[in-house]
Amino acid sequence: MAAAATSAPPDQPPLLTVVEVPGKGRCLVAAQPLVAGQVILRESPILLYPDSPFPYPRPPPYCAHCFRCFPLSPPSILWCQYCYGRAFCGMSCADIAHASSHSSYVCRSLAVLSRSPLVLQLPRDRQVQARFLVAAYNLAVVSPPAFQTLLSLHGINPPDQDTMSTAMSLHPLIASLCPPPVEAFSVELTAALLSKDKVNAFGLMGNPSAYGAGSGSPNAERSVRAYGIYPRASLFNHDCLPNACRFDYVDGGKREVADNNTDVIIRMIHDVPAGREICLSYFPVNWSYSSRQKRLREDYGFVCECDRCKIEANWSDNENEIGNDGDTSPHDEMDDGDEEEAGDECDVEEEVDGGNDFPHAYFFAMYMCERQNCGGTLAPLPPSPDGQPSSTMECNVCGLLKNADEDLGSADKDDMDE
Numbered sequence: 001m002a003a004a005a006t007s008a009p010p011d012q013p014p015l016l017t018v019v020e021v022p023g024k025g026r027c028l029v030a031a032q033p034l035v036a037g038q039v040i041l042r043e044s045p046i047l048l049y050p051d052s053p054f055p056y057p058r059p060p061p062y063c064a065h066c067f068r069c070f071p072l073s074p075p076s077i078l079w080c081q082y083c084y085g086r087a088f089c090g091m092s093c094a095d096i097a098h099a100s101s102h103s104s105y106v107c108r109s110l111a112v113l114s115r116s117p118l119v120l121q122l123p124r125d126r127q128v129q130a131r132f133l134v135a136a137y138n139l140a141v142v143s144p145p146a147f148q149t150l151l152s153l154h155g156i157n158p159p160d161q162d163t164m165s166t167a168m169s170l171h172p173l174i175a176s177l178c179p180p181p182v183e184a185f186s187v188e189l190t191a192a193l194l195s196k197d198k199v200n201a202f203g204l205m206g207n208p209s210a211y212g213a214g215s216g217s218p219n220a221e222r223s224v225r226a227y228g229i230y231p232r233a234s235l236f237n238h239d240c241l242p243n244a245c246r247f248d249y250v251d252g253g254k255r256e257v258a259d260n261n262t263d264v265i266i267r268m269i270h271d272v273p274a275g276r277e278i279c280l281s282y283f284p285v286n287w288s289y290s291s292r293q294k295r296l297r298e299d300y301g302f303v304c305e306c307d308r309c310k311i312e313a314n315w316s317d318n319e320n321e322i323g324n325d326g327d328t329s330p331h332d333e334m335d336d337g338d339e340e341e342a343g344d345e346c347d348v349e350e351e352v353d354g355g356n357d358f359p360h361a362y363f364f365a366m367y368m369c370e371r372q373n374c375g376g377t378l379a380p381l382p383p384s385p386d387g388q389p390s391s392t393m394e395c396n397v398c399g400l401l402k403n404a405d406e407d408l409g410s411a412d413k414d415d416m417d418e
């Protein structure tokens with residue numbers, strides 16, 4: 001086992017240690033006891049790209065740099081003066097973007113791709129993958145060290161058939177329309193990048209767009225707005241009963257302020273002792289055993305042997321398929337979850353009542369969001385500065401706040417923060 005400390009404030013001991021475990025690769029392990037609600041990692045992305053097909057939607061729903069929703073009125077939108085294919089919420093975002101995520105390479109590429117009939121007839125997922133490839137090759141130009149970091153992340157090697165065929169279809173398109181100025185630009189590199197994206201991208205949840213479907217409705221659901229690559233957060237392995245979960249607050253903070261609103265924040269769900277591996281769930285925790293196993297095998301290349309899977313492997317098919325009503329639209333913890341491929345739900349209430357063969361009933365009762373079709377996980381808000389634990393639980397998908405037995409509603413969060 002090789003170990004290396006993760007970064008922490010210089011004057012404080014590290015919270016997490018990287019450990020190499022055969023069969024799992026790198027794992028993040030608690031370097032000291034960690035408590036419920038504790039923020040164990042806050043990290044900015046090295047790469048971000050929108051979850052939207054071509055062409056860029058008009059009116060644009062969010063800033064192409066900070067990904068915050070444009071305000072309803074008056075919409076202060078600044079179009080890129082070169083391609084008119086991207087809009088920013090002000091000079092500050094536009095200036096930063098032109099030096100990074102919207103460089104002249106991206107500007108030219110997106111302008112061409114947005115008008116290409118070949119691209120426009122691709123399935124939506126492929127178009128989003130084309131956006132990822134442009135963003136990834138751009139990273140090689142604007143930040144070679146960050147590109148090397150991207151390449152150092154885990155990927156399925158050799159890439160699976162699906163990734164290889166995506167690479168074969170997108171690579172020539174990107175090569176012929178706008179070849180990126182990158183050494184080693186090849187279909188193999190394109191496939192490797194797509195594989196890193198599949199395994200490591202986190203979906204950033206936005207509030208409903210000011211212009212989009214459901215706008216203005218208090219019941220409108222949050223949905224994935226963009227994807228980000230976060231190198232340290234990518235080291236968390238999966239467990240079907242995670243002890244930590246991720247949060248993001250894309251629409252939070254002040255517009256035009258570099259306040260890292262696209263950071264990912266990992267918080268502890270409950271206390272763990274030093275030495276315990278810290279894991280996230282790569283998709284909603286209420287997926288059935290067969291859906292979880294399928295996703296992990298096909299997209300992440302491993303067979304899950306966590307404690308929960310060991311128990312559920314012995315359940316009858318009927319028990320595993322409980323709650324298969326087919327109308328779920330869960331949002332993945334790490335990515336958007338291909339809603340059409342979303343897993344069957346396990347009917348939690350039935351299993352909680354069921355008793356002995358469901359030892360993880362407590363987890364579901366305590367840490368699953370109760371809102372229908374949400375699928376989010378609850379973690380306490382961070383402890384107070386003097387270390388007092390918070391009794392308020394927050395859902396990492398819909399933002400629901402719940403205090404012991406009474407719901408506070410997400411609208412009350414700002415009051416509580418003050």
Ligand SMILES: C[S@@+](CC[C@H](N)C(=O)[O-])C[C@H]1O[C@@H](n2cnc3c(N)ncnc32)[C@H](O)[C@@H]1O
Pocket residue numbers: 023024025026027153154199200234235236237238239299300301302303304305306
């Ligand atoms: C996001 S990466 C996590 C970090 C990774 N272990 C590494 O070395 O970089 C996801 C990959 O980690 C491995 N992995 C994650 N959870 C695992 C688990 N519970 N059992 C075995 N392998 C796992 C799989 O190879 C998966 O594709």
